[in-house]
Amino acid sequence: xxxxxxAWWRDRNLLVxxxxxxATTIYLAAAFQVSTAxxxxxxxASFTPKVVAVLMYLALLFVLRDALRxxxxxERAADETHFADPxxxxxxxxxxxxxxxxxxxxxxxxxxxxxLFLVFRFDERSQLKRIAYTAAITAxxxxxxxxxxxxxxxxxxxxx
Amino acid sequence: MSDFLWxxxxxxxxLGQPEVFAYLVIGFLIGAFxxxxxxxxxxxxxxxxxxxxxxxxxxxxxxMCASIFMAGMYxxxxxxxxxxxxxxxxxxxxxxxxxxxxxxxxxxxxxxxxALASMIGGVIGTxxxxxxxxxxxxxxxLIRTPGKFSLVxxxxxxxxxxxxxxxxxxxxxxxxxxxxxxxxxxxxxxVPRFTFGTETLxxxxxxxxxxxxxxxxxxxxxQAADQRGARIxxxxxxxxxAILRRDFVPLLAxxxxxxxxxxxxSSIIGYLVGVLPGAGGSMAAFLSYAEAMRRSRRPELxxxxxxxxxxxxxxxxxxxxxxxxxxxxxxxxxxxxxxxxGVLVINxxxxxTRLLETQLPLIAPMMAALLVSALLLIPLTLFxxxxxxxxxxxxxxxxxxxxxxxxxxxxxxxxTYSIFQMALALFFGVLAFFLRRAGYPIVTxxxxxxxxxxxxxxxxxxxxxxxxxxxxxxxxxxxxxxxVLTAVFVYFMALRQHRERSTTS
Numbered sequence: 001x002x003x004x005x006x007a008w009w010r011d012r013n014l015l016v017x018x019x020x021x022x023a024t025t026i027y028l029a030a031a032f033q034v035s036t037a038x039x040x041x042x043x044x045a046s047f048t049p050k051v052v053a054v055l056m057y058l059a060l061l062f063v064l065r066d067a068l069r070x071x072x073x074x075e076r077a078a079d080e081t082h083f084a085d086p087x088x089x090x091x092x093x094x095x096x097x098x099x100x101x102x103x104x105x106x107x108x109x110x111x112x113x114x115x116l117f118l119v120f121r122f123d124e125r126s127q128l129k130r131i132a133y134t135a136a137i138t139a140x141x142x143x144x145x146x147x148x149x150x151x152x153x154x155x156x157x158x159x160x
Numbered sequence: 161m162s163d164f165l166w167x168x169x170x171x172x173x174x175l176g177q178p179e180v181f182a183y184l185v186i187g188f189l190i191g192a193f194x195x196x197x198x199x200x201x202x203x204x205x206x207x208x209x210x211x212x213x214x215x216x217x218x219x220x221x222x223x224m225c226a227s228i229f230m231a232g233m234y235x236x237x238x239x240x241x242x243x244x245x246x247x248x249x250x251x252x253x254x255x256x257x258x259x260x261x262x263x264x265x266x267x268x269x270x271x272x273x274x275a276l277a278s279m280i281g282g283v284i285g286t287x288x289x290x291x292x293x294x295x296x297x298x299x300x301x302l303i304r305t306p307g308k309f310s311l312v313x314x315x316x317x318x319x320x321x322x323x324x325x326x327x328x329x330x331x332x333x334x335x336x337x338x339x340x341x342x343x344x345x346x347x348x349x350x351v352p353r354f355t356f357g358t359e360t361l362x363x364x365x366x367x368x369x370x371x372x373x374x375x376x377x378x379x380x381x382x383q384a385a386d387q388r389g390a391r392i393x394x395x396x397x398x399x400x401x402a403i404l405r406r407d408f409v410p411l412l413a414x415x416x417x418x419x420x421x422x423x424x425x426s427s428i429i430g431y432l433v434g435v436l437p438g439a440g441g442s443m444a445a446f447l448s449y450a451e452a453m454r455r456s457r458r459p460e461l462x463x464x465x466x467x468x469x470x471x472x473x474x475x476x477x478x479x480x481x482x483x484x485x486x487x488x489x490x491x492x493x494x495x496x497x498x499x500x501x502g503v504l505v506i507n508x509x510x511x512x513t514r515l516l517e518t519q520l521p522l523i524a525p526m527m528a529a530l531l532v533s534a535l536l537l538i539p540l541t542l543f544x545x546x547x548x549x550x551x552x553x554x555x556x557x558x559x560x561x562x563x564x565x566x567x568x569x570x571x572x573x574x575x576t577y578s579i580f581q582m583a584l585a586l587f588f589g590v591l592a593f594f595l596r597r598a599g600y601p602i603v604t605x606x607x608x609x610x611x612x613x614x615x616x617x618x619x620x621x622x623x624x625x626x627x628x629x630x631x632x633x634x635x636x637x638x639x640x641x642x643x644v645l646t647a648v649f650v651y652f653m654a655l656r657q658h659r660e661r662s663t664t665s
Contacts, residue, residue, distance in 0.1 A: 016598040020332060027339055027354065034346075034353050043623045045346040045353060048616040052342070056335045062328035085384040089565075090590055093377070096569065097582045105570070113562050119384060122558030133559055141566050149215035151574040 013067040017060045024060065028053035088119050104156035105145075109138045164294050164520065171524025175532060180220050184529050187224035188537045191231030196239055196247040196549065197560075200379075202232020203495045207375040208564065210368060210502060211571030218507040219525045225500045226481075226529035227537065230282055232496075233441055233478050234538050237274035237470075238549045241267055250441030250480075253449040253473035260465035268407030268546070269414075273467045274474045275542040276410050277423065281475035282534025284427035285434065285482025290527055296486050297517070305625070307638030309618035312611050314646045315487070318436065321654045322443075323601040330604045333595060337608020338615065340365050347617045360580050367502045368575045369584035370609055374602050375495075376568035377589025380561045382596060408546050410467075418471045422452055430476030434483020441477035448476030481530060495603045498610050506575075 008014050031049035096112045114134040123129045145151040175181055187209075194205040205228045213221035236248030241258030254274055261270035303311060316334055323330035343354045344364025355361040426448040433444035452472030453462045462469050484497050504511050509519050572585040592602050622639075626632040633639045 012594070012598045016594060016600070017332070020336070024339075030354050030356070035351060036349065042628050043620045045349055045351045047620060049339070049342050049353065052335055052338050056332065056339070059328050059331040059335060063332060066328065082385055086381040086593060089381055089384050090586070093565070093569065093586050093589075094583075097579060097586060100569075100573065100582065101579055109566060109570075113566060116562040116565060117558050120558035120561065122556065137559065137563055137566065141563070141570065145570060145574060149212055149574075151215060152577070153570070153574075 011067070011071065013070060014064070017063045017067065020056070021060050021064075024053050024056045027056075085119050089116065092116065092119070101154050102156070103154075105142060105153035106138060107156050109141070110134055113137050165290075167520045168290055168524045168527060170521060171526070171528035172532075174219055174525035175223065175528050180217075180223055180525065183216070183220045183224050184227045184532065185537065187227035187529075188231040188533050188541065190224075191228035192235040192238075192541055192545075194228070195232035195235030197555065198239055198245045198247055200560075201248060201375075202228050203499060204375050204379060204564075205232065206496060206499045206503075207371045208567050208571060210371055210499065210506070211573075211575040213503050213506055214575055218503075218509065218522055221503050221507065222500070222522065222526040223529040225496075225503055226526045227533040229484075229496050229500075230478065230481050230530055230533035231537065231541075233481055234275065234278040234282070234474070236477075237278065237474055238271065241270045241274060241470075242549060248441065250445050250477040251473070252442065253445045254470055256463060257466045257469035257473075260463075261467075261470075264465060266465070268404065269410065270465075270467070270470060271542060271546060271549070272408040272410045273414070273418075273470045275408070275538050276415070277426075277471040277474035278478040279534050279538045280423045281427050281430055281478035282481060282538065283531060284424070284475075285431045285479030286527060286530040286534060287482075288427075288431045288479075289482035289485055289530070293486065293527075297515075303638050304636060305618050306622040306632050306636040307642060309615065309622055310633060310639040310642035310646070312615045312618060314642045314649070316608065316611055316615065317646050318649050318653070319607050320604055321650060322440075323604065326599055326601055327654060329598075329600045333600050333602065333605040334608035337605040337610075338612035340370065340605075341609045341612030342616070347613050348620055365584065365609075366576065366581060367505065367610070369572055369581050370588050370606060371499055371502060372568045372572050373585040373588025373590075374592040374606060376564055377585055378592035378596060378602070380565045380568075381589060381593040383557055383561050385593075385597070405543055405546060408542055414467055418468045422455075422468060422472055423475050425451065426472045426475035427479040430479030431483040433476070434480035435486045440484075441480045444476040444480040445473040448472045478534060481534075485527075485530075495606060498603075498606055501610060 027049065031046045031053060034044075034046040034049070036044040036046070092112060092115050096108055099108045114130065117123075117130050117134065122133070142153065146153050175184060190205050190209075191202050194200040195202055206225050209221070209224060209228070216224070232248060233250060236246050236251030237254040237258065238247060240246040240251040240255035241262055244255050244259040244262075246252045246255050258267075258270040258274060261267060320330040320334050321327060341364075343361055345352055345362060352362050429448045429451060430441075430444040433440075433447060449469055449472050452468055453459055453466075456462065456466070456468055458466070458468070485500075487497070501511050504515075509515070509522065515523065568585065569582055572582045573579070575581060592605070595605070596602060622632050623630065633643060
């Protein structure tokens, strides 16, 4: 007996094209707002975006058709994706990016790498090893960027 | 022509500079590492290198890219042979033949044959590149604006249909790439588009965050998502067998049995596949392997440890490296050359038909680097590091991907000293992650982004020149040629195969 299909909002084969459909609609609406410096008839600055948007709708229709067909015929696909850890990394990375220019490379990279280790469950038994690896990675890339490639990395208070 | 050859020889002289040669070796070792570790690719290595090219001389950056490319293509055979997990998709056929040899206790011999074949393929592919590049450049000068549009269109269509099982999805990501490319000031008139009221988008989206996001950040997220299924990441490895350096040297009798014809034919197949947009090392290796099996005097050995199979696959995928650089005159055919194209653009070089004419002194060292990487570094690396190859796969994921995350993000920052670029890299990383999880190819997103502005410019110029009449694309001979070629490829690569599959099912 075929298993019950996933709810549409949990089915990534449907969700991704639907999001893209929405994005394309916003894109097409914005394409109609594009002004032109001088009249060139049909072939102005909004011409290509409009053509691309129409082609995108067509391609998405095919993708949606395939996704709906798969929902009707196939058994519920086993979804091995766990979104909790990627989400943690996205949040961590967003925080890292926000803090990077003001807090500086060293003070942001140290906790960032350490927390990445936690997400990746790196040597859960040895705290010391995690700290040592964190310090080593931060130092190695500091040397690579700042010393080898002479890149000005942001520093907190001008010294770290 | 003689001037061209002198300049190419000058490229070898550039490699004589200790600093450039050091970067060549470093690039090769990085490429070998990324190629050997399953999941990491040479494209990712070059993507991570991209921000550093701001600090490097353009010659050094291109030399590094070339050596990473060659090494990555070769190193995939290492894990393919030793643990039956191809480090790169192009080494899949090598694992079919190499791993049985490994099980028979002849792993070192298989690695030796893979290295020899990679060396021969790399050298012949590069010589063919050097030999035919002036001709390709001259031919490309004959193409006029409508023809240029049709050529870019051909490249995009072929790249999209090359993603066999995801035709509609690859069309979606190609178009998405073109959409991102239209953000910012228009290619033909000073009109901002899709800036949504922000000043930061007026300059458009830089190539850097797309490459770093799509290839590096998304990879970190994919690995984080997979880890619960795979638990502690490291590839399971039972007592690694001891390997002696002398075991790597292939026997002359074995080479004779494979036959020089196999090496030569596989090199030509690899080179020609490289020239085609979107084909890549996997197709080169597979076609060459299939041809070797068809013509083999001992076809019964295939699948059970055929050295001829290893030789055919590895010769072809390394020869492909030379071929892949031919379309770089403007139309990158695969992700690696697309990223190399990014290196050119970042350094202020204009890829296209006049690249050889005006920038040959900068391009020649890259060709020389391909040759030196193949001829010297492949055998040298195997000899020096061969016994340690098995340990590459026991590296833990956590430090590896944490390093990749730091290099990617800090790299995105140092390229422009802009937090906005870092944020964009994260945005594209998340987008690529969801697209990859839903089975959308990412390569086409990048190629759509890179080729989109050219496609738009040539399309609008052609139409403007002809009062908006699209018949110009059919009346212009060069354009017609590429459109017919597109139709032929669509028929053979998509329609006919689809029909055959429908009949079979």
